[in-house]
Amino acid sequence: MTEATTEALVEVVDLGISFGETRAVDGLSFSLAPGAALGVVGESGSGKSASAYALLGLHRSTGAVVDGTVRVAGTDVQRASDAELRRLRGGVAAMVFQDPLSSLDPYYAIGDQIAEVYRVHRGGSKRAARARAVEVLDRVGIPDAARKARSRPHEFSGGMRQRALIAMALACEPKLLIADEPTTALDVTVQAQILDLLHGLRQETGMGLLLVTHDVGVAAESVDDVLVMRQGRAVERGPVRDVLGAPKAAYTKELLSAVPRLDAAKPAASDAGEPLLEARDLRKVFGRGKSSFTAVDGVSLTVRRGETLGVVGESGSGKTTLGRMLVGLLDTTSGTIRRDGTAVQMVFQDPVASLNPRRSIGESVADPLRASGVRDEQRIRARVGELLERVGLDPDRYDRYPHEFSGGQRQRVGIARALAAEPQLIVCDEPVSALDVTTQAHVTELLAELQRELGLGLVFIAHDLAVVRQVSDRVAVMRRGRIVEEGAVDEVYGSPKDPYTRQLLAAVPTVDPVLAAVRRAARKELREQLREQAGAAGRDEVAAA
Amino acid sequence: MTGFLLRRLGGAVFVLLALSVVVYLVFYAAPGNVAQIVCGERCSPAQVAQVHDRLQLGDPIYVQYWHFLQGLFAGRDFSSGVGVVHCDAPCLGLSYRQDSPVTDILVNKLPVTGSLVIGAFVLWILLGVGTGLLSAWKRGGAIERTLTGLTLIGFSTPVFVIGLVLIIVFCSTLGWLPFPQYTPFSDNPEQWFWGLLLPWISLALIESAKYARLVRSSMLETLAEDHVRTFRAYGLTERAIVGKHALRGAVAPVIALSALDAGSMFGGAVLTESLFGIQGIGKLLVDSVRQVDLPVVVGVVMTTGFFVVLANAVADALYAMADRRVVLQ
Numbered sequence: 115m116t117e118a119t120t121e122a123l124v125e126v127v128d129l130g131i132s133f134g135e136t137r138a139v140d141g142l143s144f145s146l147a148p149g150a151a152l153g154v155v156g157e158s159g160s161g162k163s164a165s166a167y168a169l170l171g172l173h174r175s176t177g178a179v180v181d182g183t184v185r186v187a188g189t190d191v192q193r194a195s196d197a198e199l200r201r202l203r204g205g206v207a208a209m210v211f212q213d214p215l216s217s218l219d220p221y222y223a224i225g226d227q228i229a230e231v232y233r234v235h236r237g238g239s240k241r242a243a244r245a246r247a248v249e250v251l252d253r254v255g256i257p258d259a260a261r262k263a264r265s266r267p268h269e270f271s272g273g274m275r276q277r278a279l280i281a282m283a284l285a286c287e288p289k290l291l292i293a294d295e296p297t298t299a300l301d302v303t304v305q306a307q308i309l310d311l312l313h314g315l316r317q318e319t320g321m322g323l324l325l326v327t328h329d330v331g332v333a334a335e336s337v338d339d340v341l342v343m344r345q346g347r348a349v350e351r352g353p354v355r356d357v358l359g360a361p362k363a364a365y366t367k368e369l370l371s372a373v374p375r376l377d378a379a380k381p382a383a384s385d386a387g388e389p390l391l392e393a394r395d396l397r398k399v400f401g402r403g404k405s406s407f408t409a410v411d412g413v414s415l416t417v418r419r420g421e422t423l424g425v426v427g428e429s430g431s432g433k434t435t436l437g438r439m440l441v442g443l444l445d446t447t448s449g450t451i452r453r454d455g456t457a458v459q460m461v462f463q464d465p466v467a468s469l470n471p472r473r474s475i476g477e478s479v480a481d482p483l484r485a486s487g488v489r490d491e492q493r494i495r496a497r498v499g500e501l502l503e504r505v506g507l508d509p510d511r512y513d514r515y516p517h518e519f520s521g522g523q524r525q526r527v528g529i530a531r532a533l534a535a536e537p538q539l540i541v542c543d544e545p546v547s548a549l550d551v552t553t554q555a556h557v558t559e560l561l562a563e564l565q566r567e568l569g570l571g572l573v574f575i576a577h578d579l580a581v582v583r584q585v586s587d588r589v590a591v592m593r594r595g596r597i598v599e600e601g602a603v604d605e606v607y608g609s610p611k612d613p614y615t616r617q618l619l620a621a622v623p624t625v626d627p628v629l630a631a632v633r634r635a636a637r638k639e640l641r642e643q644l645r646e647q648a649g650a651a652g653r654d655e656v657a658a659a
Numbered sequence: 660m661t662g663f664l665l666r667r668l669g670g671a672v673f674v675l676l677a678l679s680v681v682v683y684l685v686f687y688a689a690p691g692n693v694a695q696i697v698c699g700e701r702c703s704p705a706q707v708a709q710v711h712d713r714l715q716l717g718d719p720i721y722v723q724y725w726h727f728l729q730g731l732f733a734g735r736d737f738s739s740g741v742g743v744v745h746c747d748a749p750c751l752g753l754s755y756r757q758d759s760p761v762t763d764i765l766v767n768k769l770p771v772t773g774s775l776v777i778g779a780f781v782l783w784i785l786l787g788v789g790t791g792l793l794s795a796w797k798r799g800g801a802i803e804r805t806l807t808g809l810t811l812i813g814f815s816t817p818v819f820v821i822g823l824v825l826i827i828v829f830c831s832t833l834g835w836l837p838f839p840q841y842t843p844f845s846d847n848p849e850q851w852f853w854g855l856l857l858p859w860i861s862l863a864l865i866e867s868a869k870y871a872r873l874v875r876s877s878m879l880e881t882l883a884e885d886h887v888r889t890f891r892a893y894g895l896t897e898r899a900i901v902g903k904h905a906l907r908g909a910v911a912p913v914i915a916l917s918a919l920d921a922g923s924m925f926g927g928a929v930l931t932e933s934l935f936g937i938q939g940i941g942k943l944l945v946d947s948v949r950q951v952d953l954p955v956v957v958g959v960v961m962t963t964g965f966f967v968v969l970a971n972a973v974a975d976a977l978y979a980m981a982d983r984r985v986v987l988q
Binding site: 199203204208211213217218219230266 | 890893
């Protein structure tokens with residue numbers, strides 16, 4: 115028996131994964147003791163997800179070549195028969211995926227999907243399996259689980275879906291939970307709830323956790339050990355406090371220094387000049403009648419020359435709609451925008467989707483020039499070359515196509531295109547949220563540089579509070595179409611007045627694991643207080659009735 | 660749901676009205692003497708004049724069309740020299756050649772074409788979806804290549820080749836099946852079945868090829884989706900994944916396409932009916948065109964339009980039932 119207890123839950127030795135010519139993972143070894151939690155941290159393309167998939171043998175018959183050994187709870191994943199592998203998947207080790215909407219079957223009720231997985235491993239009647247589904251849904255905090263089990267995935271919110279996926283993972287009481295970017299698609303307050311849930315479940319069930327994430331803060335909140343990956347190899351591994359507190363590898367240091375922090379403020383703007391844009395009481399209503407939806411509800415703001423206004427909020431808060439109205443891409447339902455001849459341009463979130471894949475990047479940058487009536491081809495080429503150089507790209511790559519560029523480079527193209535029209539004000543809508551942290555830092559630096567040189571006014575729209583803090587002079591916090599708090603960035607972050615701002619700030623993961631534990635406890639206390647208050651209110655109502 | 664049905668009905672009526680205008684204009688406002696065409700080359704001027712009166716061709720075109728609409732919704736009377744012939748609603752006109760209301764002719768032919776289409780439909784869906792699933796499941800192997808080859812052959816072979824080969828093999832050479840003919844279901848269900856089996860098979864072989872390719876590609880698309888990966892990661896067998904979760908997503912386009920196909924085929928499977936000598940709407944269309952029996956041609960076109968519109972509405976409703984995310988409005 116001693117052997118069984120000391121045997122590692124996961125034992126990976128010299129794992130290599132190749133997709134055709136690409137070596138995605140190379141010589142990766144790690145182990146995980148029963149009940150332990152390991153975070154695998156890396157930027158996109160580091161091979162972290164591919165490694166996690168290998169634990170369940172998910173590369174089998176996909177064309178990927180896997181070598182090395184992978185043992186999970188005594189099963190040799192590489193050599194296991196298909197039937198053995200199926201027993202392992204979901205029964206012993208269960209996976210939680212990134213995008214909870216697409217990861218559930220849209221056609222079936224959530225409870226039935228969980229019940230199906232349960233019956234595959236445990237058998238029994240459909241009735242018993244449904245009961246188990248309701249039980250686990252209740253366990254992950256789905257209110258009114260018996261009724262909600264009959265809902266389809268699209269009827270759930272993002273956070274509820276992720277809870278449902280976790281419930282599916284719990285259905286067969288696995289020994290290992292593999293979570294692949296479980297909170298990446300979620301708002302920051304929901305992310306905090308999910309991470310707390312995972313933490314609580316781990317304490318309660320004693321299962322091991324392998325958490326794959328690009329977000330160092332998420333790892334700091336959730337795991338004991340951390341493994342930093344880069345280009346398919348392990349760069350550093352150790353207890354989370356050591357690796358994040360005193361990193362040894364140069365790459366880990368670089369990664370950590372690139373992570374935007376809530377306490378790192380932008381150097382104060384030299385001189386906020388005259389107002390470039392004034393918006394008064396903006397409203398935007400989509401649809402009409404009963405199905406109408408007010409996306410922006412009475413927002414006023416001013417942006418001055420040389421300053422950055424950060425607009426922060428969760429999904430659905432109306433920040434993108436606001437940005438589009440400021441640029442003039444959307445009509446306002448009511449309210450006024452005074453631009454006083456200010457040329458306004460926009461930089462979009464997704465540099466892949468916002469560049470035409472069939473046109474060279476030079477042509478895309480030249481678009482605003484042509485639109486403004488420049489016809490002289492030589493002048494256009496020269497000006498585009500200048501712009502590309504200005505954003506840190508090689509002007510000789512004028513004729514290259516978007517797919518030949520990395521995500522960060524594509525965003526630079528997007529910025530060059532915005533600059534082509536010589537704007538005084540640029541509205542950036544989530545300009546760095548699709549990028550890795552090290553790339554994020556470079557792009558925000560570029561924006562700051564351009565601002566200093568050209569005296570640009572910037573509106574920086576983002577969901578990431580830390581990024582907004584880093585780049586903004588003033589910040590507006592949006593919720594449900596309204597600005598709940600606005601002010602100098604130090605004031606809003608230092609002494610937030612609105613409870614929603616406080617809640618947002620409390621939910622931001624910190625890269626300091628000690629602080630993370632303290633804050634988790636504080637969040638738990640806050641939740642209990644709220645529950646008690648709600649309970650007391652309920653009793654009062656009953657008493658009054 | 661009720662609101663959806665009402666709006667859909669309104670839309671259908673509009674489409675059919677538009678269709679009737681176009682058809683009417685094409686056939687009756689075309690240059691040339693309609694009465695002469697209808698009556699035939701060898702008609703005497705007196706006969707032509709009689710046809711002219713009978714079809715009320717002397718009225719302006721919009722009055723004629725108005726009469727046509729009246730006939731559709733309320734029925735109408737035709738004077739026939741000797742007396743008055745009444746044509747009940749929905750009246751699609753009077754066939755001069757067959758001396759009978761077009762509606763009656765169509766109603767007689769409908770069970771024939773209906774038998775052919777429904778039987779073939781069941782077969783081609785089973786065959787097409789089955790083949791498509793199998794080739795998606797066994798992708799990359801010899802089975803898939805064989806199936807792809809077969810569907811390509813089925814796709815590109817005309818029905819009169821397949822049909823003739825089937826008749827020669829099974830009826831003439833082997834003698835296993837009777838020569839195809841239509842027996843009404845109510846007369847003798849067994850004869851009805853055996854007599855229609857070959858037409859069903861030849862029609863289904865050709866149609867199913869299209870469905871096999873459609874199902875295969877939409878199946879492969881669904882198999883690449885995230886939720887399929889989820890169930891794979893939770894130990895479901897490949898059979899459960901393909902047969903349950905992926906299939907549900909892959910049949911959606913099948914619903915849409917099969918409704919269109921079945922609907923338009925109710926207006927006559929022209930080649931199949933002609934080849935097997937089945938006296939359905941398709942055969943009627945061919946004969947009427949040959950005899951320049953304009954009212955019948957107009958009637959067949961309108962009937963086809965009616966079934967296509969109906970089938971589309973059914974498809975939309977099925978679609979919404981299959982996928983709860985679809986909101987009918």
